[in-house]
Amino acid sequence: MSYVPQQPPPLPSLPATFSGARSEFFRLVSRGAAIELITLGFYRFWLATDIRRHLWVNTAVDGDAAEYTGRGKELLIGFLFAMAILVPIYLAYFLITVEAERFKAFASVPLLISFYAFGQFAIYRARRYRLTRTVWRGIRFWMDGSGWAYAGRAMLWTLLAVVTLGIAWPWRTAALERYKMRHSHYGSLRGDFEGRGWDLFKQVWYLWLIAPFAMMLFPLYPFVYAQLKAVEWRWWVSGIRFGGVRLDSTLPNSAFYALYWKIIGWMLLLVLVFILYVVGAFALVASLLGKGTGAEQMQAVANHIGLLVPLGIGYVVIILAANVVMRLYLVRDVWATVLASVQVHGIEAMADVAAKGDLASALGEGFADGLDVAGF
Numbered sequence: 001m002s003y004v005p006q007q008p009p010p011l012p013s014l015p016a017t018f019s020g021a022r023s024e025f026f027r028l029v030s031r032g033a034a035i036e037l038i039t040l041g042f043y044r045f046w047l048a049t050d051i052r053r054h055l056w057v058n059t060a061v062d063g064d065a066a067e068y069t070g071r072g073k074e075l076l077i078g079f080l081f082a083m084a085i086l087v088p089i090y091l092a093y094f095l096i097t098v099e100a101e102r103f104k105a106f107a108s109v110p111l112l113i114s115f116y117a118f119g120q121f122a123i124y125r126a127r128r129y130r131l132t133r134t135v136w137r138g139i140r141f142w143m144d145g146s147g148w149a150y151a152g153r154a155m156l157w158t159l160l161a162v163v164t165l166g167i168a169w170p171w172r173t174a175a176l177e178r179y180k181m182r183h184s185h186y187g188s189l190r191g192d193f194e195g196r197g198w199d200l201f202k203q204v205w206y207l208w209l210i211a212p213f214a215m216m217l218f219p220l221y222p223f224v225y226a227q228l229k230a231v232e233w234r235w236w237v238s239g240i241r242f243g244g245v246r247l248d249s250t251l252p253n254s255a256f257y258a259l260y261w262k263i264i265g266w267m268l269l270l271v272l273v274f275i276l277y278v279v280g281a282f283a284l285v286a287s288l289l290g291k292g293t294g295a296e297q298m299q300a301v302a303n304h305i306g307l308l309v310p311l312g313i314g315y316v317v318i319i320l321a322a323n324v325v326m327r328l329y330l331v332r333d334v335w336a337t338v339l340a341s342v343q344v345h346g347i348e349a350m351a352d353v354a355a356k357g358d359l360a361s362a363l364g365e366g367f368a369d370g371l372d373v374a375g376f
Helices: 022-038 044-057 072-099 101-132 147-163 169-182 197-216 221-239 257-289 294-302 305-339 363-370
Strands: 014-018 059-061 064-068 134-136 139-143 184-186 189-193 240-242 245-249 342-345
Touching (some): 014 305, 022 305, 147 169, 169 184, 184 240, 197 221, 221 257
Antiparallel strands (some): 014 342, 059 064, 184 189, 240 245
8 A cells, every 4th residue: 555645734823923112112213203303304214214124023923033124225215216207297297387377277187197196106116115125034025016007906996986985995905905915925925815895895884884974073083993994904914815824813893992092192282282382482582572562562473583493393393293103103003903913824835935036126115205105
């Protein structure tokens, strides 16, 4: 009787873990915000790199952490190249509207369509850049496919979503994720996405119905939006595949309630601090200018350069402080919360993966930054 070798049993599912200290991340983004203020915002390329490196290196599966190999200099160069393309487009649009004043109302339509297409192209290429800078167990992730093909699909699906008053949005999301994942690779292992638009629709349709009422009742809206994001994250993670490897998420619908209310609380506090700062600056300048009638003194203070400078500095500081809050809660805490719910199945399929793929340029990331559609 011939011997038939037995296949080893599949390994049990493994949790994804995140070990990054919250205090360490807070110091990183706070220091980065201070340097952004000094460098007039140019440090954001290095700050984005530091944030990704912190998140990647503290994320592990089966005891092995990921690695991020991107550099801030790459992002800066990509941004400058992107600006060399986008600035002439802005300038051409300005000249066209000056020459064709009576068509000005319609001239913005093709510009908006063009920028939306550029934005979708940038989102795809930025993802490609980040993926090729991600390494796990010495094997690089990489991505092929066409950014313009993705942009075309995104525009058609967005048009359908608008025509259907948002009903088609889950199918749009599923179709675009499927395109991205089927062109994503881990070495020789090809990615896929099994999330279906119908499955997402079934979980969010009632949120779509109550969203207009929630917008009018503010205390309700953060709960609706937080639950929508939790459902989207769980659905997206559970659809990811790389060969025989699949991910699963048990993220509860209430996972982000506290996070969003904390952000709202901090934003209200920052607004209050800024108002008090403005009142204090106004009173200080008024006292330095001396006495006068109420109206005359108010006008003189409002036009005084001694008030404009501290107001400008205070505004920038508040914006940077708001960015620290957003990065802490919407980047680090969301990342940690989602990872705590993730299980990885079939990890043995990654045991004999061959290295493949080339590095992508940072031009797409530059476009994303220039069009304000960049992720982390």
